Amino acid sequence: MKRSILFQEYDSVSSSSYIDNEKNLNTKRKTEAEISHFVLFLEANGEERRPENMSEEDLDEMLGRFFIGIRKDSGEEYEPDSLTSKHRSIARYLKEKAYPAEIMTDRRFAHSRECLVAKRKSLKKEGKGSKPNRAEPLSAAQMKLLEKKRLIGPYNPESLISALWLNNTMLFGMRSRAEHCTMLWGDIEETTDSQGRSVLEYSERATKTRTGATSDSRPFRPRAYACPERPSPCPVNLYREYRKRRPMTQMHPTAHFYLGINQARKAGAEVWFVDGEEQNREHHAHHG
Numbered sequence: 001m002k003r004s005i006l007f008q009e010y011d012s013v014s015s016s017s018y019i020d021n022e023k024n025l026n027t028k029r030k031t032e033a034e035i036s037h038f039v040l041f042l043e044a045n046g047e048e049r050r051p052e053n054m055s056e057e058d059l060d061e062m063l064g065r066f067f068i069g070i071r072k073d074s075g076e077e078y079e080p081d082s083l084t085s086k087h088r089s090i091a092r093y094l095k096e097k098a099y100p101a102e103i104m105t106d107r108r109f110a111h112s113r114e115c116l117v118a119k120r121k122s123l124k125k126e127g128k129g130s131k132p133n134r135a136e137p138l139s140a141a142q143m144k145l146l147e148k149k150r151l152i153g154p155y156n157p158e159s160l161i162s163a164l165w166l167n168n169t170m171l172f173g174m175r176s177r178a179e180h181c182t183m184l185w186g187d188i189e190e191t192t193d194s195q196g197r198s199v200l201e202y203s204e205r206a207t208k209t210r211t212g213a214t215s216d217s218r219p220f221r222p223r224a225y226a227c228p229e230r231p232s233p234c235p236v237n238l239y240r241e242y243r244k245r246r247p248m249t250q251m252h253p254t255a256h257f258y259l260g261i262n263q264a265r266k267a268g269a270e271v272w273f274v275d276g277e278e279q280n281r282e283h284h285a286h287h288g
Contacts, residue, residue, distance in 0.1 A: 073170055075169030164238060167224065186255075198225070
């Protein structure tokens with residue numbers, strides 16, 4: 001008996017259509033992923049409106065901040081072309097939503113485009129765009145797993161310091177171990193915004209050197225808003241917990257941000273940390 005082979009016939013036209021459909025599907029997925037990233041950035045900065053519902057002026061401002069400040073989950077910078085890809089995806093999304101302006105060409109979005117150009121130049125000076133991509137950073141699922149296993153969070157000195165380190169990397173753009181170790185307690189301040197929401201604000205000191213020296217200073221202060229719906233990983237809650245666990249002698253603005261863990265503390269002690277930071281630097285050497 002002759003064996004039949006099941007297959008679907010495609011002529012040259014239909015096979016081309018199939019390829020086009022697959023390309024369109026991939027583009028759609030990419031656009032959805034990129035716009036979700038931008039929306040998360042907006043929410044983290046206290047903006048509750050969707051991009052398509054924002055005024056041209058507000059959207060231009062937030063796009064500029066996005067291109068300058070956005071980092072991977074690990075705190076690592078994106079490749080220059082990845083930022084351009086995000087720009088195109090956001091433009092594609094807004095066009096689909098019938099937004100009244102084209103962010104890639106409209107003069108009202110000149111500021112955000114200038115921010116993107118400046119950031120691309122800065123990244124290329126750092127060697128980005130000319131070497132293979134590094135290992136993938138921690139994913140959201142991996143972060144949740146760390147929380148579930150209580151490896152990051154307010155549960156003990158080790159998990160608290162690890163959570164603060166990750167937050168300072170992801171939310172405030174700390175790029176290296178050296179930047180972490182030179183942080184001072186006064187660099188981060190808890191305040192409230194115009195709507196009464198709790199927020200952490202990072203003030204970058206002029207004495208800190210980033211690539212490009214003084215010309216690379218940020219045009220805005222990075223912020224991290226409270227997340228009442230997720231109290232354990234909430235950056236404001238973690239900051240408050242750390243403040244409660246610090247010695248009173250280390251509450252002044254010029255005290256080191258990261259303190260050593262008091263390994264000799266008694267069970268139930270409120271203060272978890274000691275005055276020095278050296279042992280904590282060694283403990284976190286693997287982060288650098």
